[in-house]
Amino acid sequence: MSFQIKSPGEAYDVIIVGSGAGGGMASKILSEAGFSVAVVEAGGDFDPAKEEDRTQLRPPWESPRRGASTRNRPFGDFDAAIGGWDIDGEPYTRTEGTEFDWFRSRMVGGRTNHWGRISLRFGPNDFKRKSIDGLGDNWPIGYEDIKPYYDKVDQLIGVFGSKEGILNEPDGYFLPPPKPRLHELFIKKGADKMNVPVIPSRLSILTKPINNDRGACFFCNQCNRACQAYADFSSGTCLVKPAMKKGKVDLYTHAMVRKVTTDEKGLATGVSYISKVDMKEYKLKSRVVVLGASACESARIMLNSKSSNHPDGLGNGSGMVGRYLHDSTGSDRMGFIPDLLGRKKYNEDGVGGMHVYTPWWLDNSKLNFARGYHIEYWGGMSMPSYGFGFGMDTIRKYITDEFGKPSQNGGYGAGLKKDIRSYFGTMVGMSGRGESIPRYENYCEIDNNTVDKYGIPVLKFNYNWTDQEINQAKHMQDTFEEVLTNSGAVLMGEKAGPDSKYGLHAPGRIIHEVGTTRMGDNPNTSVLNSNCQAHECKNLFVVDGGPFVSQADKNPTWTILALAWRTSDFIVGEMKKKNI
Amino acid sequence: MNRRENLKLLFTGSLASGIFMTGCGPEAPKETLHAPTIGEGTKWGRTPEELAENAALQEDVFFTEDEMKKLNYLVDVIIPKDETSGSASEAGVPDFIEFIVKDMPYYKTPMRGGLMWLDTEAQDRYGKAYMEASEDERIKIIDDIAYPDQAKPEMARGVKFFNTLRNLTSTGFFTSPEGFKDLDYKGNTPNVWKGIPDEVMAEHGFKLEEKYLPIYMDPDTRHTLAQWDEEGNLIG
Ligand SMILES: Cc1cc2nc3c(=O)[nH]c(=O)nc-3n(C[C@H](O)[C@H](O)[C@H](O)COP(=O)(O)OP(=O)(O)OC[C@H]3O[C@@H](n4cnc5c(N)ncnc54)[C@H](O)[C@@H]3O)c2cc1C
Numbered sequence: 001m002s003f004q005i006k007s008p009g010e011a012y013d014v015i016i017v018g019s020g021a022g023g024g025m026a027s028k029i030l031s032e033a034g035f036s037v038a039v040v041e042a043g044g045d046f047d048p049a050k051e052e053d054r055t056q057l058r059p060p061w062e063s064p065r066r067g068a069s070t071r072n073r074p075f076g077d078f079d080a081a082i083g084g085w086d087i088d089g090e091p092y093t094r095t096e097g098t099e100f101d102w103f104r105s106r107m108v109g110g111r112t113n114h115w116g117r118i119s120l121r122f123g124p125n126d127f128k129r130k131s132i133d134g135l136g137d138n139w140p141i142g143y144e145d146i147k148p149y150y151d152k153v154d155q156l157i158g159v160f161g162s163k164e165g166i167l168n169e170p171d172g173y174f175l176p177p178p179k180p181r182l183h184e185l186f187i188k189k190g191a192d193k194m195n196v197p198v199i200p201s202r203l204s205i206l207t208k209p210i211n212n213d214r215g216a217c218f219f220c221n222q223c224n225r226a227c228q229a230y231a232d233f234s235s236g237t238c239l240v241k242p243a244m245k246k247g248k249v250d251l252y253t254h255a256m257v258r259k260v261t262t263d264e265k266g267l268a269t270g271v272s273y274i275s276k277v278d279m280k281e282y283k284l285k286s287r288v289v290v291l292g293a294s295a296c297e298s299a300r301i302m303l304n305s306k307s308s309n310h311p312d313g314l315g316n317g318s319g320m321v322g323r324y325l326h327d328s329t330g331s332d333r334m335g336f337i338p339d340l341l342g343r344k345k346y347n348e349d350g351v352g353g354m355h356v357y358t359p360w361w362l363d364n365s366k367l368n369f370a371r372g373y374h375i376e377y378w379g380g381m382s383m384p385s386y387g388f389g390f391g392m393d394t395i396r397k398y399i400t401d402e403f404g405k406p407s408q409n410g411g412y413g414a415g416l417k418k419d420i421r422s423y424f425g426t427m428v429g430m431s432g433r434g435e436s437i438p439r440y441e442n443y444c445e446i447d448n449n450t451v452d453k454y455g456i457p458v459l460k461f462n463y464n465w466t467d468q469e470i471n472q473a474k475h476m477q478d479t480f481e482e483v484l485t486n487s488g489a490v491l492m493g494e495k496a497g498p499d500s501k502y503g504l505h506a507p508g509r510i511i512h513e514v515g516t517t518r519m520g521d522n523p524n525t526s527v528l529n530s531n532c533q534a535h536e537c538k539n540l541f542v543v544d545g546g547p548f549v550s551q552a553d554k555n556p557t558w559t560i561l562a563l564a565w566r567t568s569d570f571i572v573g574e575m576k577k578k579n580i
Numbered sequence: 581m582n583r584r585e586n587l588k589l590l591f592t593g594s595l596a597s598g599i600f601m602t603g604c605g606p607e608a609p610k611e612t613l614h615a616p617t618i619g620e621g622t623k624w625g626r627t628p629e630e631l632a633e634n635a636a637l638q639e640d641v642f643f644t645e646d647e648m649k650k651l652n653y654l655v656d657v658i659i660p661k662d663e664t665s666g667s668a669s670e671a672g673v674p675d676f677i678e679f680i681v682k683d684m685p686y687y688k689t690p691m692r693g694g695l696m697w698l699d700t701e702a703q704d705r706y707g708k709a710y711m712e713a714s715e716d717e718r719i720k721i722i723d724d725i726a727y728p729d730q731a732k733p734e735m736a737r738g739v740k741f742f743n744t745l746r747n748l749t750s751t752g753f754f755t756s757p758e759g760f761k762d763l764d765y766k767g768n769t770p771n772v773w774k775g776i777p778d779e780v781m782a783e784h785g786f787k788l789e790e791k792y793l794p795i796y797m798d799p800d801t802r803h804t805l806a807q808w809d810e811e812g813n814l815i816g
Binding site: 070 | 624625627629630634637638657658659660662664676679680683684722726727728729730739742743746747750751752753754755756757759760762763764765766767768769770771772773774775776777779780783784786788792795796797798799802803804805806808812813814
């Protein structure tokens with residue numbers, strides 16, 4: 001293969017690497033400020049409003065595998081995300097005896113095309129955890145610094161919810177929440193008995209339009225397939241494309257950034273990327289480089305950007321790039337509600353995701369773990385797809401006929417058919433998503449022995465959970481059992497015990513990985529300053545989950561968006577002042 | 581290829597396709613109901629690699645004619661026609677199973693071996709292949725493997741096979757148009773959801789929480805642009 005470097009054209013004001021949550025927000029704010037912007041994206045274009053990209057509203061039989069998952073689509077054949085845990089030609093490795101699974105999407109909009117849209121603000125305590133429990137570190141900023149940006153993100157992008165006045169679950173500019181579904185009322189009934197709060201969920205789905213470019217939700221419960229009306233937030237449709245329409249934004253697709261280029265003073269001059277179309281390397285120049293390739297990928301790019309000024313990788317004099325990698329904890333349980341057998345059929349879809357959730361409600365000083373978790377709920381009459389009707393060899397005994405007589409496990413024939421019909425919509429499940437303690441010992445680094453198919457050295461992960469997370473997972477399992485039992489549900493499966501770390505998923509599995517380029521006031525212990533600007537390279541910024549000092553018991557994306565907006569405002573100011 | 585050619589400006593103007601609100605400014609736009617496309621399509625968002633993979637799987641043939649005959653019989657034993665809906669074979673379940681064992685190759689040997697096991701079992705019991713046995717004889721074998729909690733230990737292999745076949749048949753049937761009819765499935769239809777019907781609330785003795793009643797989304801009046809006051813209270 002011939003390897004040539006094309007001579008660079010004119011310089012852009014800003015190059016943004018990645019078109020996910022952070023990159024998308026930066027493209028909008030920086031282009032609106034009048035700057036010329038290049039968005040360099042490793043994946044292809046995607047627009048769910050185009051008929052050929054639409055998987056929404058398709059019944060299962062339009063997929064030959066009835067919606068089952070594939071390597072490319074681990075969340076099912078109709079899922080909008082293209083990529084997954086295991087991308088052909090793009091490996092990653094792990095240190096023996098450690099765990100980490102890395103979920104990537106390769107498309108315009110990144111992982112926001114199918115994310116769960118759970119959009120929770122971090123609260124005042126979430127920025128100051130060290131002051132509360134002595135573990136980890138405080139953020140160099142507080143809730144008051146980011147609050148104005150949360151307010152703006154709410155109004156620009158839209159999120160429904162209810163004002164609750166809970167200190168560490170700050171309210172926002174909410175759209176109307178949808179009413180609960182039937183199984184959610186069963187859960188609430190159970191949770192009420194043990195004082196576990198169940199309140200309207202907070203998802204970035206438009207239950208009312210917020211502008212004239214995006215439609216309102218039409219209630220199909222399929223946000224993960226990406227919305228043809230743009231009624232749910234994804235970065236491609238709500239940020240990048242509008243920015244392209246209004247401003248000077250060039251979108252480069254199928255362009256895999258290898259490194260940030262620097263000059264003799266160690267400042268960023270642009271990026272080098274491999275075009276997936278012709279497998280050649282190209283260069284782009286700019287005054288400022290913004291990394292939004294996702295927390296681990298931005299760390300990888302920095303570590304791969306070695307030069308005489310930055311021998312250990314760009315901005316890595318402290319050795320902190322890749323360190324403090326942390327994901328949310330997660331553990332799940334499900335049950336079956338006999339009261340719902342043979343339930344009346346009606347359209348139960350609603351929005352894509354839960355209509356109610358449980359924010360963290362306890363005081364950690366009285367528990368054997370330091371940080372909390374929230375609970376997500378699912379269940380009901382959602383559209384059957386591959387896997388529906390499985391397991392009658394173990395769960396049919398819970399299905400009773402009109403006289404209350406239970407069936408036998410297994411079987412066949414008209415009786416089996418009737419039982420499956422009656423069982424449809426009776427399952428409920430819950431998932432805890434909690435905060436872990438960020439640790440120096442959990443990190444990603446460059447694997448010197450392995451390159452991807454573009455010749456770029458890959459990441460090697462090194463991550464282990466501690467008792468903090470394991471004790472938290474145990475608490476989740478105990479809580480789930482109690483909530484389900486109180487809801488009148490029959491518990492399904494065995495309770496996860498110590499051998500499985502109480503069902504605690506491997507790090508990376510919850511897909512909230514952050515912290516790899518964390519911010520801080522001390523350049524020896526952090527990569528970025530409180531404006532997400534590299535301590536050692538003033539025209540390099542990171543806008544994904546990398547800057548997080550700690551991940552809270554919330555999902556990260558609303559904070560990524562707010563921080564990216566704040567960082568972009570800072571960039572605009574510095575560029576106007578000619579500081580960069 | 582030069583830089584310009586590599587530059588992809590892919591915005592297609594889909595916003596102009598008439599499915600969006602036409603007004604501008606916060607004065608409520610008039611035409612707001614989104615009328616989404618439903619139903620068959622050809623490419624449904626597949627990447628070229630996925631299209632090629634699916635086509636290759638579809639072209640490949642796994643089950644022999646004899647095996648297919650057996651499958652056709654067995655899936656209808658599991659899901660027969662009744663007064664609510666048709667049978668598994670009528671719903672195309674054997675073809676679905678043919679595809680799925682190629683897509684998930686770990687099914688291949690257990691399925692082939694299980695179908696063979698029926699023949700060897702029928703040979704041992706009746707001295708003939710399974711499909712040559714009488715209806716009564718065939719069902720006898722099934723009765724011995726269909727109930728995992730009662731089955732004799734020596735039937736374990738057959739039980740395992742029948743569990744798998746029950747799973748695939750049930751899922752194949754209930755994810756087909758016939759299966760949706762059977763379940764009386766009402767979802768996947770835009771602009772219908774309105775919350776729990778009153779009679780269902782009454783049946784289970786539930787009431788919505790008073791304090792949320794004023795803020796819940798009202799499907800009938802949801803098409804005006806959102807506006808907030810300075811405290812973040814929704815005022816429009
Ligand atoms: C199934 C699922 C459910 C989720 N649910 C939620 C939820 O409910 N709430 C929540 O807050 N979060 C959720 N998340 C997480 C959320 O998707 C991420 O936090 C968010 O998308 C991260 O944004 P990002 O800015 O890091 O960019 P990403 O969305 O990760 O996008 C990064 C982009 O950069 C591109 N890129 C990567 N490397 C390169 C390179 N070298 N060169 C060029 N381009 C590159 C990628 O192709 C991609 O498009 C979920 C994720 C998944 C997968």
